[in-house]
Amino acid sequence: MGKTLAEKIIAAHSDQAEVSAGDLVTVDVTVVMANDITAPIAIESFNAVGVGEVYNPDNIMLVPSHFAPNKDIKSAEQTRTLATFAEAQALTHRFQVGRAGIEHVVLPERGLVLPGDLVIGGDSHTCTYGAVGAFATGMGSTDVAVGMATGKTWLRVPETMKFVYNGKRQPWVYGKDMILRTIGEITVDGALYRSMEFTGEGIADLPMSDRLTMTNMVIEAGGKCGFMPFDEVAQAYVDARATRPYTPYFADDDAEYCSVHEFDLSTMEPQVACPYSPDNVHPISQIKPEKVDQVFIGSCTNGRFEDLAIVADILQRTGREFHPDVRVMIIPGSQAVYLDALRQGWIELFTLAGGAVSVSTCGPCLGGHMGVLAGDEVCVSTSNRNFRGRMGHRDARVFLANPAIAAASAIMGRLAHPDEL
Amino acid sequence: MKLEGKVWKYGDNIDTDVIIPARYLVTTDPKVLAAHCMEDLDESFAQNVQPGDIMVGGANFGCGSSREHAPISIKGAGVSCIVAESFARIFFRNAINIGLPILESAEAARDAQPGDSLSVDLTAGTITNARTGKTYQARPFPPFVLQIIEAGGLVPYTRHTLGIEI
Numbered sequence: 001m002g003k004t005l006a007e008k009i010i011a012a013h014s015d016q017a018e019v020s021a022g023d024l025v026t027v028d029v030t031v032v033m034a035n036d037i038t039a040p041i042a043i044e045s046f047n048a049v050g051v052g053e054v055y056n057p058d059n060i061m062l063v064p065s066h067f068a069p070n071k072d073i074k075s076a077e078q079t080r081t082l083a084t085f086a087e088a089q090a091l092t093h094r095f096q097v098g099r100a101g102i103e104h105v106v107l108p109e110r111g112l113v114l115p116g117d118l119v120i121g122g123d124s125h126t127c128t129y130g131a132v133g134a135f136a137t138g139m140g141s142t143d144v145a146v147g148m149a150t151g152k153t154w155l156r157v158p159e160t161m162k163f164v165y166n167g168k169r170q171p172w173v174y175g176k177d178m179i180l181r182t183i184g185e186i187t188v189d190g191a192l193y194r195s196m197e198f199t200g201e202g203i204a205d206l207p208m209s210d211r212l213t214m215t216n217m218v219i220e221a222g223g224k225c226g227f228m229p230f231d232e233v234a235q236a237y238v239d240a241r242a243t244r245p246y247t248p249y250f251a252d253d254d255a256e257y258c259s260v261h262e263f264d265l266s267t268m269e270p271q272v273a274c275p276y277s278p279d280n281v282h283p284i285s286q287i288k289p290e291k292v293d294q295v296f297i298g299s300c301t302n303g304r305f306e307d308l309a310i311v312a313d314i315l316q317r318t319g320r321e322f323h324p325d326v327r328v329m330i331i332p333g334s335q336a337v338y339l340d341a342l343r344q345g346w347i348e349l350f351t352l353a354g355g356a357v358s359v360s361t362c363g364p365c366l367g368g369h370m371g372v373l374a375g376d377e378v379c380v381s382t383s384n385r386n387f388r389g390r391m392g393h394r395d396a397r398v399f400l401a402n403p404a405i406a407a408a409s410a411i412m413g414r415l416a417h418p419d420e421l
Numbered sequence: 422m423k424l425e426g427k428v429w430k431y432g433d434n435i436d437t438d439v440i441i442p443a444r445y446l447v448t449t450d451p452k453v454l455a456a457h458c459m460e461d462l463d464e465s466f467a468q469n470v471q472p473g474d475i476m477v478g479g480a481n482f483g484c485g486s487s488r489e490h491a492p493i494s495i496k497g498a499g500v501s502c503i504v505a506e507s508f509a510r511i512f513f514r515n516a517i518n519i520g521l522p523i524l525e526s527a528e529a530a531r532d533a534q535p536g537d538s539l540s541v542d543l544t545a546g547t548i549t550n551a552r553t554g555k556t557y558q559a560r561p562f563p564p565f566v567l568q569i570i571e572a573g574g575l576v577p578y579t580r581h582t583l584g585i586e587i
């Protein structure tokens with residue numbers, strides 16, 4: 001019987017020749033990641049384990065992203081904990097405000113996570129790195145601590161669901177719409193404990209930024225990890241960045257899948273997840289065009305160069321400005337994205353249109369800072385979660401959408417399709 | 422090990438943002454986190470929860486972010502164990518890792534009503550509801566996970582396997 005990507009990569013990091021779904025195995029980890037929220041607890045637990053030194057200073061990445069730049073004294077203490085630990089343990093890779101950004105944008109962009117890697121991260125969206133062919137999964141701080149101390153973790157080999165996208169994407173439809181539709185179909189626990197493999201002509205056609213958007217939201221279906229195929233598009237992206245040798249893996253044709261789900265892109269329109277769940281997904285044409293108070297363009301889901309390019313293109317083509325009543329937060333996912341946008345003239349373009357552009361941070365995505373919502377406010381966001389209270393007040397309502405819908409809504413002052421401009 | 426407590430019942434897909442909103446993630450202090458546990462969904466919980474009480478949830482309990490602050494806040498509030506139809510993957514690990522007992526039983530979770538009194542036998546994996554008189558068998562843990570639970574969490578377990586004296 002053939003093997004899935006999860007089975008192959010986990011086996012390669014274990015001391016067994018092969019593993020199958022359901023097996024519990026101990027594996028070597030390639031990269032351990034944590035952020036300013038999860039690392040402080042991980043560092044405490046690491047100290048409690050008592051090994052003294054980290055297993056490998058090259059493979060630990062502590063990224064201040066959520067409340068950085070520090071929003072208050074407490075968060076300042078937290079980010080300082082990361083920096084102090086990184087220095088004391090002589091970690092090879094350092095991530096400082098102004099030079100980094102959101103971990104899930106920064107790590108792939110710098111070639112620090114690669115095909116065939118096994119990555120554990122103290123952040124649920126660690127699954128993002130499946131777009132470059134890594135087995136990557138989110139864990140909590142204690143698992144991260146033990147990963148830092150021993151270079152190992154335990155895993156249950158997941159069953160795999162296969163998702164096939166047929167046909168050609170319609171205008172204004174992106175990876176975001178494909179993954180939202182998928183979560184809408186299988187629901188927020190539809191992939192619980194499972195791996196999600198994405199394939200089909202609709203994936204072959206997809207740029208890396210959209211692939212990263214899709215694997216990013218695997219966790220919103222409860223998934224453990226997700227994978228994009230390692231094809232020419234992926235190889236070009238990886239080869240331009242890889243910091244070390246890597247091993248790509250390919251799923252066998254006769255691999256065992258617990259289910260197969262097919263989608264027809266020729267009839268798919270832009271999708272929106274309505275409050276208060278990422279699986280409350282409807283085509284944009286079927287949603288009441290509600291007035292919006294805030295639009296957030298950014299996050300580890302849609303804060304990449306290509307996402308900002310969509311917004312810039314809409315502004316340039318229509319010559320329009322953002323609606324005067326709407327707060328439009330545009331936050332590049334990394335400082336590299338910020339710099340690229342700056343060089344394109346987009347920072348000026350966004351600012352002249354009335355947008356508020358900031359240094360890279362998770363900020364409003366988790367109701368942290370830089371755009372927290374008041375009660376009853378409505379926000380269109382390119383991020384990945386719209387749970388109650390996620391972006392601020394418990395009564396605020398968040399609609400998740402792609403960057404084109406977000407830009408059109410920011411211009412119209414209400415939920416809008418770009419064709420309306 | 423036997424636990425007994427009053428039921429706090431919640432629905433499906435209880436996410437970590439409602440268990441402990443991000444605005445409180447600037448601390449790792451269990452007491453501070455416990456004071457805000459569940460507040461966006463049920464303000465009465467943190468005020469009225471008694472040591473030993475049992476939280477009951479539906480499917481996919483603890484979905485969302487990887488914040489260990491979520492099980493820490495529940496444990497910090499005095500909850501002795503969680504019974505749910507199913508747990509989100511990261512929450513499952515986090516709870517085991519910090520030594521907060523969790524049990525998966527769809528039937529026990531569905532039958533339980535707010536205020537019911539449950540007794541839980543962790544060794545046998547059984548849950549008994551005093552009101553209905555019914556006893557339910559929870560899904561057993563894999564032996565490896567049991568070892569972590571028996572050690573009192575992943576940190577003591579790792580110290581043990583590395584041969585570091587406790």
Ligand code: SF4
Nearest residue numbers: 125299300362365366
């Ligand atoms: S951008 Fe949002 S979802 Fe992504 S890591 Fe930051 S807080 Fe989490």
